[in-house]
Amino acid sequence: MNKILITLFFLLFLNVNAQKKNSNTKKKTVQETITSKKDDFSGDDFRVPIYADTVYIKAGNPKIIIFDIFAQNRHHTANMFTEQEIKELKANFKEFNLEVSIVNKHSYYIFDNGQYIDASDANNSYQSAVFWKDNDNELKVHEGLRNLTDFASVCLGVDIKSNFEDKNRKNGELAISYLSKNNRTSNSEIVLKRYLNNIRWVAGLENMGDIFKTSCSKLKSIRVLETQKSNKSILKTELQLNNLQQPTLKIDFDDTKIYEKNYTYEGSFLIASNWNDEIYEKINYDDQEMIVYNDAKVDQVKTITVYSIMKESENLIYKKFMVYDTDYSNPINFIFEDKHNGKYFENYKDDELLSKNYTSKKGVFPYFEEYTSYQDGVLMQKLKSKIEKVTETCFKLYYENQESKKYELSKTYFVNNHKMLTKVIPASNQDPIITLEYSYHD
Structure with missing residues (x-):
């Protein structure tokens, strides 16, 4: 019989800034920081390798980006609850080509539509999810890493319930x-x-x-x-x-x-x-x-x-x-x-x-x-x-x-x-x- 011990970390808000990039200097800084496509991310089922202080996120299919970032000096461990939520997202929203990504390093995230998320404070932990569809849509933020199927359903305008949460309640x-x-x-x-x-x-x-x-x-x-x-x-x-x-x-x-x-x-x-x-x-x-x-x-x-x-x-x-x-x-x-x-x-x-x-x-x-x-x-x-x-x-x-x-x-x-x-x-x-x-x- 095995024991299983899991740590749940406190939830912090992501600061989502809806400001537009309005200067060539800012845009140039971003381009200089991104040294290769390794610093971009799009697509399903991967953890983003970050080699720069700024990450540029391209438009494309609807995506949920999970921010699971820990403050400095805090050990980052695998979160089985988050992994379960990710499995459900992939299973429930295949027909929408929903891309699910997870990031776990402090950085500055800039989207194609000009919005950015500042998750660069090394003294803070960030546990939130962000939905983004394309350049015509604003970022939508969900506090915490629970109920992500419900969050995606609202964002995509459909009625899909989480089997995980239903089973969780019954348990x-x-x-x-x-x-x-x-x-x-x-x-x-x-x-x-x-x-x-x-x-x-x-x-x-x-x-x-x-x-x-x-x-x-x-x-x-x-x-x-x-x-x-x-x-x-x-x-x-x-x-x-x-x-x-x-x-x-x-x-x-x-x-x-x-x-x-x-x-x-x-x-x-x-x-x-x-x-x-x-x-x-x-x-x-x-x-x-x-x-x-x-x-x-x-x-x-x-x-x-x-x-x-x-x-x-x-x-x-x-x-x-x-x-x-x-x-x-x-x-x-x-x-x-x-x-x-x-x-x-x-x-x-x-x-x-x-x-x-x-x-x-x-x-x-x-x-x-x-x-x-x-x-x-x-x-x-x-x-x-x-x-x-x-x-x-x-x-x-x-x-x-x-x-x-x-x-x-x-x-x-x-x-x-x-x-x-x-x-x-x-x-x-x-x-x-x-x-x-x-x-x-x-």
């Missing part, structure tokens, strides 16, 4: 509806148990709970240690459990800081957790669903994650709402969701397929897994692995080499008499050996 309404759920049942306990089993694993071992046991009678604590090439063992994680085998405290150690996560229960139901008193999670239930609300507000992000059990495979699946706002009045929302499709276990962002995963029958060896990832519908990566049973206490993990298509040893796993993982030895001596130690209640 927000659905996310809010989960916050008031409170229906604990025996089905809720089943989901909670699967959720808590995942907590027992450290990075790189998350999926091992599907193959090896994660608990046994009277288990009290789990310690995870890493042994480096120097044979020095370092404690990485410690997990403490109550008499019901439920985690009460998880401590992660790194070189500079200790991260503590506390778990709070009401009876046998987990109701809250927090990291170092900084990130707080509230948990409630609705029969076969477990709802985890994270109000961390990291970069103005709130998450609502709904867990359930997939009937076809009994896997723990989730639907995660990521709300990018300080309230729910006009948020930007995405839903990350697991779905079952035939033999595949798929993950989506809204309706976009991000990855799909196939696993063979649990408890039967060799155990096979196939993972495929996508970006914008394009295959990005395909990984195949298998686990072979060597003895009752020894198992080996292999990954398929992308070039030779042969399986190569990656790790060797050892388990104890309870079938619980005790040691992981990597094939590469550059990686640490992982050891798991257990203690038990009297």
